[in-house]
Amino acid sequence: MIYSVLYSAILLSSIGVVAAVVLFIVSKKFYVYENPKISEVEDVLPSANCGGCGSPGCRAFAERLVGSEDISELFCPVGGNDVMKQVADILGKEVAEKDPTVAVVRCQGGCEVRPKTTEYQGPKSCAISALIYSGETDCQFGCLGDGDCVNVCQFDAMYMDDNGLPVVITDKCTSCGACVDACPRNIIEMRPRNKRDLKVFVGCLNEDKGGIARKACNVACIGCSKCEDVCPKDAISMNNNLAYIDAELCTLCRKCVDVCPTHSIIETNFPPKKVKTPKPEEETVAVVKTEAKVESVNNETNA
Amino acid sequence: MLKTFPKGGVHPEENKLTSSKAIKRMPVPKVVYVPIAQHIGIPAEIIVNQKDKVQKGQVVAKSGGFVSSNIHSPVAGTVTKLDMIVDTSGYKKQCIVIRTDEKDESNQEIPEFPLKKEITMEQKDILQHISDSGIVGLGGATFPSHVKLDLKNDNKVDYLIINGVECEPYLTADHRLMLEKAEEIIVGIQILMKALHINKAVIGIENNKRDAIEVLKKAAADDDRIQVAALQVKYPQGSEKQLIKAIIGREVPKGGLPMDVGVIVHNVGTIFAIYQAVQYDQPLTERVVTVTGKNLEKASNFWVKIGTPIKDLVEEVGGLPEGTRKIVNGGPMMGKAIKNTDVPVTKGTSGILVISEDEASRQEPENCIRCGKCVFVCPMGLEPHLLMNLTEKGMYERAASEDVMTCIECGSCSYVCPSHRPLLDYIRFGKSIVKKLNTAKN
Numbered sequence A: 001m002i003y004s005v006l007y008s009a010i011l012l013s014s015i016g017v018v019a020a021v022v023l024f025i026v027s028k029k030f031y032v033y034e035n036p037k038i039s040e041v042e043d044v045l046p047s048a049n050c051g052g053c054g055s056p057g058c059r060a061f062a063e064r065l066v067g068s069e070d071i072s073e074l075f076c077p078v079g080g081n082d083v084m085k086q087v088a089d090i091l092g093k094e095v096a097e098k099d100p101t102v103a104v105v106r107c108q109g110g111c112e113v114r115p116k117t118t119e120y121q122g123p124k125s126c127a128i129s130a131l132i133y134s135g136e137t138d139c140q141f142g143c144l145g146d147g148d149c150v151n152v153c154q155f156d157a158m159y160m161d162d163n164g165l166p167v168v169i170t171d172k173c174t175s176c177g178a179c180v181d182a183c184p185r186n187i188i189e190m191r192p193r194n195k196r197d198l199k200v201f202v203g204c205l206n207e208d209k210g211g212i213a214r215k216a217c218n219v220a221c222i223g224c225s226k227c228e229d230v231c232p233k234d235a236i237s238m239n240n241n242l243a244y245i246d247a248e249l250c251t252l253c254r255k256c257v258d259v260c261p262t263h264s265i266i267e268t269n270f271p272p273k274k275v276k277t278p279k280p281e282e283e284t285v286a287v288v289k290t291e292a293k294v295e296s297v298n299n300e301t302n303a
Numbered sequence B: 001m002l003k004t005f006p007k008g009g010v011h012p013e014e015n016k017l018t019s020s021k022a023i024k025r026m027p028v029p030k031v032v033y034v035p036i037a038q039h040i041g042i043p044a045e046i047i048v049n050q051k052d053k054v055q056k057g058q059v060v061a062k063s064g065g066f067v068s069s070n071i072h073s074p075v076a077g078t079v080t081k082l083d084m085i086v087d088t089s090g091y092k093k094q095c096i097v098i099r100t101d102e103k104d105e106s107n108q109e110i111p112e113f114p115l116k117k118e119i120t121m122e123q124k125d126i127l128q129h130i131s132d133s134g135i136v137g138l139g140g141a142t143f144p145s146h147v148k149l150d151l152k153n154d155n156k157v158d159y160l161i162i163n164g165v166e167c168e169p170y171l172t173a174d175h176r177l178m179l180e181k182a183e184e185i186i187v188g189i190q191i192l193m194k195a196l197h198i199n200k201a202v203i204g205i206e207n208n209k210r211d212a213i214e215v216l217k218k219a220a221a222d223d224d225r226i227q228v229a230a231l232q233v234k235y236p237q238g239s240e241k242q243l244i245k246a247i248i249g250r251e252v253p254k255g256g257l258p259m260d261v262g263v264i265v266h267n268v269g270t271i272f273a274i275y276q277a278v279q280y281d282q283p284l285t286e287r288v289v290t291v292t293g294k295n296l297e298k299a300s301n302f303w304v305k306i307g308t309p310i311k312d313l314v315e316e317v318g319g320l321p322e323g324t325r326k327i328v329n330g331g332p333m334m335g336k337a338i339k340n341t342d343v344p345v346t347k348g349t350s351g352i353l354v355i356s357e358d359e360a361s362r363q364e365p366e367n368c369i370r371c372g373k374c375v376f377v378c379p380m381g382l383e384p385h386l387l388m389n390l391t392e393k394g395m396y397e398r399a400a401s402e403d404v405m406t407c408i409e410c411g412s413c414s415y416v417c418p419s420h421r422p423l424l425d426y427i428r429f430g431k432s433i434v435k436k437l438n439t440a441k442n
Helices: A002-029 A036-044 A058-067 A080-091 A126-132 A148-152 A178-182 A210-216 A226-230 A255-259 A281-302 B123-132 B145-149 B173-180 B182-196 B210-219 B240-248 B268-280 B310-316 B373-377 B384-392 B396-401 B412-416 B423-441
Strands: A101-105 A158-160 A166-168 A188-192 A199-202 A236-239 A242-245 A265-268 B023-025 B031-035 B059-062 B077-086 B092-100 B159-163 B201-206 B226-231 B263-267 B286-292 B300-305 B324-329 B351-356
Touching: A036 A058, A036 A080, A058 A080, A101 A166, A101 A199, A126 A148, A126 B423, A148 A158, A148 A178, A178 A188, A188 A199, A199 A242, A226 A236, A226 A242, A226 A255, A255 A265, B023 B173, B031 B077, B059 B092, B123 B145, B123 B182, B123 B268, B145 B182, B145 B263, B159 B182, B159 B240, B159 B268, B173 B182, B173 B210, B173 B268, B173 B286, B182 B201, B182 B210, B182 B226, B182 B263, B182 B268, B201 B210, B201 B240, B210 B226, B226 B240, B240 B263, B263 B268, B268 B286, B286 B310, B300 B310, B310 B324, B310 B351, B373 B384, B373 B412, B384 B396, B384 B423, B396 B423, B412 B423
Parallel strands: B023 B300, B159 B201, B159 B263, B201 B226, B286 B351
Antiparallel strands: A101 A188, A158 A166, A199 A265, A236 A242, B031 B092, B077 B092, B286 B300, B324 B351
16 A cells, blocks of 8 residues: 555656656757846736737737837827837837827718618628618718727727717727728728817718718718818818818817808817807807707716 | 539529510610719720710720720710719719710611621621620620630630520510520621630520520521520529539639630620621610519510610609619619619619519528528538628638638528528628738738
8 A cells, every 4th residue: 555655656756857857958948038128018008909009919019119129100009108108218219209199080970960861771880881882871971870980999989879970988089090990981080189189170071062962961061162261270171072171280270160051070179169249040050059069079078 | 304503502483574575675865874884894984075975886985904895875965074973883983974965866766787697707806896895794794795705815715605594583684685686696606606716605594484495596506506505493593603514514613714614605685785796886885674573564674775864764664663662783683772763774784673662671680590501502612601600700811711702692692591691791791801801912
């Protein structure tokens, strides 16, 4: 009895010793040097693994940061400038400072303003709808409303509202850019957050001529160029019957918002305007509309 | 035992409501909308300007490359504008809008072309003529015909197969054409045989068109190089690859063309267009269109000018019946619903199908029950349920290795699925992504 215990003990410990020797030799022989800074950098990164930087995951991005000589082109949109500064401290390299951005939806064509003219009964996916035809409305540039952008958002920063349009919760948006890639119509754009999240942008992508665009959607940009004329900084350019506001040149004066006859220019998070002397009826309506919009956006941000 | 392809296939209800209706001539429309992308490949380049006067049959858009085709004016009139019009793809595309000149007599004359059997043209001229006349595959794929006939790369072609299958339910355009223009079609085949030095031609016709088989057999009696093959009724026999397999038993390799196995396939409609182009120098400006639907009173077949808005056709058959849900360009299996009735007839429009509410609605998809019906009916030997799941989960590379690209989009899988799963929708999407990945790789 005692012998069998002894035998097994000796056998097991000798296997252990042999295995230890083999493992030791192998670990020395096949040792792979890894820069300890990679782990250090990875710890600083937000571990969202969203792919917004262009690398598949934070670890891969850390490897790229450590491995590249010049990292001024690399940027973690989720961590932003703070994280990149820490990375710079660890690596002793120069990093670029970028203005924080946020996703904006450049379409206001909800159910009420953009009537449905056809119906598609296939799978609910923007990518498939876009492949088959131009969507359920007559606007072939606007939101398809099947929520591909919402599905790809890993930060719960988007949802579809009752109107059938996606909404960005700006506080949660990390500007990883997943929604921008998912949208087959390129409706979502990354725009600078500015102070207090003030933004002015054209909420329409319709390149059709004015009449056709307006027929398809009440709030379409009709390419009238009024905003271009009124802009003091030449930040607005007209291409293919469509206005575009250059965020770098825009000083957020909001003159364009007031002149737009179809209210297709969106302003967010501005305090409500003081209504001065009585104005023509239509314009008062416009101001009321924008106020309502601001309120709803504000609620969103606080939520 | 009649011939057919061995793998898969379905038997949809035939509903050939208009097979006994002779082809009528549509009145010349007041305005025609001629899209510049009516064929597969590069869109044609517009060579007319606004306010230009154009003659009937004049080239208005020139072929934009090798895989492209000329486009001719179907009427004599004035170009009123170059506009963007929603076409069958559902998107707005460049279009030439021509207002018909009602005083011009050439619009009113009904073309009479007596049978001309003698082929005087030289081989080289024949091919040039086909290319210049803007002839594309009229079966629906609209592949430019001269590309198929260009045998530069030493492919030995020994068989010419004529596709008179028309396996799509409802459509009878090819059927009527075969009945009414049998002699011309035989001459058209002889023209192609002369041009390509082929000595064997087979016309494939499904057995539900026995009258057409008889008529063509009689017409081809003098020429023992041309045979008529009666085929079993099975969808999708009109697909090139399935037809070749059914008639001569050759299998087109994966990603290959019929040319690789020494075969050229042309639709009967294309053959008739070639006959007109070579014997009478007529460009392709009109085609046979079946306008049909169970609720249409005056459903029939028509000679329609390319560019005629579909609403004109609908009016011709007595307007849209109540409860119409969908208007399909093509047949019920492979056709595509159109966005509105302003969409013009193009070279690829073989039929206009008006479907009512209860026929058109799709049922809610349910879970896959692994019955394997889709695998059983797939004529290409694919596994549609797997391809759909892979696409849905974003596993495009795996889908590519499961040969998603060989899918011919016949829709048999979606047709038989007892759970009403949108198999083809996803497979088509998967194909588009794999195509993009492949071009990115190269």
